[in-house]
Amino acid sequence: MDPDSCGSGAQRRSGVALGDPSVSRSVCLAIRFELETDRITPPLRSWDRRESRPKGGAYNLSVRLRVGSWRSLRGNLPSGDWSACVCLRLQKFMMSAMTHPLDQIDPLAEFRDQFYLPPGKVYFDGNSLGLLCRPAERAVLAAVEEWKTLAIEGWTAGEADWFHLTERIAAQLGRMVQAPADSITLTGSTTLHLHQMLATLYRRDDSRPDILIDSSAFPTDRYAVASFLRNQGRDPAQHLREVATDDAGLLNEADIVAGFRQGVQLAILPSVVFTTGQLLDLARVTTGAAECDVRLCWDCSHSVGVVPLNLSQLQPDAAIWCTYKYLNGGPGSVAAMYLHPRWHELPPGLAGWFGAEKSRQFRMEPELVPAAGAGRLQLGTPHVLSLAALRGALEMVEAAGVPRLRQKSLQLTGYLRDRLQRRLPAAGFVWATPAADERRGGHLALRHPRARSLSLALRARGFVPDFREPDLLRMAPSPLYSRFADCDDLVEAIGQILADKSELPGLSETLVT
Numbered sequence: 456m457d458p459d460s461c462g463s464g465a466q467r468r469s470g471v472a473l474g475d476p477s478v479s480r481s482v483c484l485a486i487r488f489e490l491e492t493d494r495i496t497p498p499l500r501s502w503d504r505r506e507s508r509p510k511g512g513a514y515n516l517s518v519r520l521r522v523g524s525w526r527s528l529r530g531n532l533p534s535g536d537w538s539a540c541v542c543l544r545l546q547k548f549m550m551s552a553m554t555h556p557l558d559q560i561d562p563l564a565e566f567r568d569q570f571y572l573p574p575g576k577v578y579f580d581g582n583s584l585g586l587l588c589r590p591a592e593r594a595v596l597a598a599v600e601e602w603k604t605l606a607i608e609g610w611t612a613g614e615a616d617w618f619h620l621t622e623r624i625a626a627q628l629g630r631m632v633q634a635p636a637d638s639i640t641l642t643g644s645t646t647l648h649l650h651q652m653l654a655t656l657y658r659r660d661d662s663r664p665d666i667l668i669d670s671s672a673f674p675t676d677r678y679a680v681a682s683f684l685r686n687q688g689r690d691p692a693q694h695l696r697e698v699a700t701d702d703a704g705l706l707n708e709a710d711i712v713a714g715f716r717q718g719v720q721l722a723i724l725p726s727v728v729f730t731t732g733q734l735l736d737l738a739r740v741t742t743g744a745a746e747c748d749v750r751l752c753w754d755c756s757h758s759v760g761v762v763p764l765n766l767s768q769l770q771p772d773a774a775i776w777c778t779y780k781y782l783n784g785g786p787g788s789v790a791a792m793y794l795h796p797r798w799h800e801l802p803p804g805l806a807g808w809f810g811a812e813k814s815r816q817f818r819m820e821p822e823l824v825p826a827a828g829a830g831r832l833q834l835g836t837p838h839v840l841s842l843a844a845l846r847g848a849l850e851m852v853e854a855a856g857v858p859r860l861r862q863k864s865l866q867l868t869g870y871l872r873d874r875l876q877r878r879l880p881a882a883g884f885v886w887a888t889p890a891a892d893e894r895r896g897g898h899l900a901l902r903h904p905r906a907r908s909l910s911l912a913l914r915a916r917g918f919v920p921d922f923r924e925p926d927l928l929r930m931a932p933s934p935l936y937s938r939f940a941d942c943d944d945l946v947e948a949i950g951q952i953l954a955d956k957s958e959l960p961g962l963s964e965t966l967v968t
């Protein structure tokens with residue numbers, strides 16, 4: 456078909472088969488947005504499209520465009536072999552002409568180019584595993600090079616200085632959560648850090664033996680507390696206390712504070728609940744704990760990097776967090792922990808030689824002389840390659856700034872929620888995430904009886920949200936690399952899947968993470 460033969464006001468149809476799904480996806484996504492918002496840059500007036508991806512076959516896209524003035528489109532389309540190259544040209548044209556208005560004015564838009572976006576996917580799972588960015592990649596490659604060329608000297612040589620790598624990252628994180636660098640350290644997984652905080656902060660001689668968590672706690676928090684109590688010779692059935700959620704599945708700060716008064720000496724609580732995305736009133740709960748002499752450790756896994764934290768002002772006893780979600784440190788990246796300066800003299804509950812005072816570590820003394828500050832909570836040799844990735848990734852978060860990330864994150868989740876409500880008012884969704892900005896973390900969660908199937912169907916279409924038992928669909932647009940246009944596309948895909956129920960796979964035991 457040759458566009459030159461098209462007259463003004465004509466309706467044209469092109470069927471294009473492509474081998475590269477990412478190319479065709481960008482085309483159709485761009486088209487879709489403009490029509491929904493009615494902000495069509497001339498000359499498009501209406502459209503129709505069909506997509507299909509037969510198993511193992513090429514991704515097919517057919518677009519029918521009704522154009523107001525074909526002449527104005529013509530300049531952007533190829534003359535000559537229309538069917539061979541129209542798709543790429545059309546994509547370019549659409550993408551430049553039809554960028555979502557909110558993406559156009561997004562002050563953080565430039566960061567997206569720094570990330571490796573999984574080909575053919577629209578990623579909404581940064582609350583589980585953030586994506587790889589170029590600075591993280593560069594930092595890992597540099598660390599590999601150091602290992603290659605410096606070998607053992609990497610621990611002490613010039614820039615590599617692996618011996619102090621943990622402290623350098625603690626300083627980066629300290630700026631991010633507004634805490635002194637020496638109150639932060641990194642040594643192992645989030646779970647290990649939980650054990651470290653329990654072992655360090657729990658008072659065996661306290662007449663209040665109980666530990667408080669919330670009923671929606673992440674499993675590892677619960678397992679850590681239960682096993683810790685068992686090791687103390689206490690039955691978790693009796694001494695692991697839980698504050699329950701309300702009928703809407705949300706935690707109530709007043710209930711938490713009331714829980715502090717009931718034989719509890721230590722509490723582990725989430726700043727943002729991993730299921731619902733509820734952001735707790737951290738100041739209120741922290742103050743309530745202090746008033747009851749309850750030692751409080753926040754699990755900030757779902758807030759650091761997306762919700763501004765000022766730990767110096769908040770003054771909790773401790774905090775732990777993972778670094779592979781909004782900090783993009785990589786799969787299994789080393790977690791972080793904060794210990795309030797008032798506890799810097801406590802002996803580490805779990806001890807290891809990297810918790811030693813650095814100037815004495817290589818004296819190999821039989822008794823540990825702990826480092827000043829949170830550094831004493833370190834255990835063994837730092838995971839240099841993993842820390843390198845984290846160090847690079849943190850540069851991105853620092854450059855963007857957490858307050859700006861929070862602002863965009865709220866805009867994205869607010870926009871997504873609004874679009875879902877408007878586009879699919881009768882879909883049977885029940886919002887798990889509170890609507891108010893000040894009660895919402897970085898992700899949106901909704902309940903739906905077919906959430907698992909919906910999540911699988913979305914993945915089959917190239918969207919990556921996640922599912923949590925029994926009926927929760929979580930969607931996390933990342934402020935560093937997600938676009939408002941992605942939210943539109945997700946909403947449209949959900950609408951199409953729900954409209955065409957045959958696309959909803961039956962329940963399966965597939966692992967959906």
Ligand SMILES: Cc1ncc(COP(=O)(O)O)c(C=O)c1O
Pocket residue numbers: 583644645646647673675676725729754756757777790
């Ligand atoms: C709230 C919370 N705590 C802890 C963890 C995981 O701990 P770890 O990094 O040790 O696997 C997660 C993981 O998603 C989490 O969401």
